[in-house]
């Protein structure tokens with residue numbers, strides 16, 4: 001641990017921000033690699049002569065910050081980790097950085113299933129860093145889950161994240177295209193969740209360079225209209241869900257109505273569009289018969 005005065009640290013922080021970038025990314029770097037949370041920093045500001053204890057020296061943090069500004073690489077990739085709900089997850093440029101809006105998926109599940117004593121069998125398709133499945137497996141130790149991804153390297157990261165977060169063994173991982181690796185689980189799931197790639201071609205081409213040049217295309221691009229993967233997941237879901245099993249999907253901000261129609265066309269009931277915290281119809285949920 002390296003000791004530094006609050007005054008010196010605040011001066012350093014101000015200097016870094018004057019070079020560019022946003023406060024949120026710098027705060028993230030300081031917490032993730034420096035080991036000082038924003039809350040700790042705010043508490044220490046009452047005594048400028050007090051000491052802060054850093055896990056890495058300022059020159060090292062500065063070199064990462066400058067590389068971030070120069071390359072536009074997301075700070076999470078440069079730090080090799082991200083925070084999501086109460087988890088710290090390893091991320092590399094093979095996996096999508098899990099987004100804050102996706103955190104709500106876990107709350108939607110909790111609202112539907114409520115009691116922790118109930119046993120639920122869930123599947124997550126396209127798990128990426130494992131964020132959603134790990135959060136569910138931790139919140140509901142009695143539940144059992146399977147998480148899939150098309151990419152073996154992505155799954156390795158998800159598995160590492162699970163092992164780092166939990167001593168339980170209520171989550172298994174399978175590699176393959178959407179439902180394909182789950183053929184032996186037909187009719188078994190009470191719940192299936194997915195945040196699939198749903199960005200339409202035009203939008204994908206115009207994504208900010210921090211996203212388009214760094215995050216995996218396979219995690220983002222959803223075909224010409226963005227609904228390619230969503231349609232496939234919905235169409236095949238009835239083979240894998242139990243009677244009255246739930247399907248919960250994240251979609252692009254303007255896809256809610258179309259996704260709802262796809263649910264209805266495939267004989268789902270209680271179909272609803274659920275808004276995210278900014279009032280956008282970000283999720284679609286429904287029950288199979």
Ligand SMILES: C[S@@+](CC[C@H](N)C(=O)[O-])C[C@H]1O[C@@H](n2cnc3c(N)ncnc32)[C@H](O)[C@@H]1O
Pocket residue numbers: 095096097098099102125126127128129130131132148149150151154176177178195196197198218219220
């Ligand atoms: C939008 S990311 C979501 C990742 C993670 N669940 C999250 O919410 O942060 C979509 C994920 O689906 C995976 N994926 C893409 N195509 C797939 C396919 N055909 N079958 C299974 N997984 C796929 C990607 O590798 C990526 O991890």
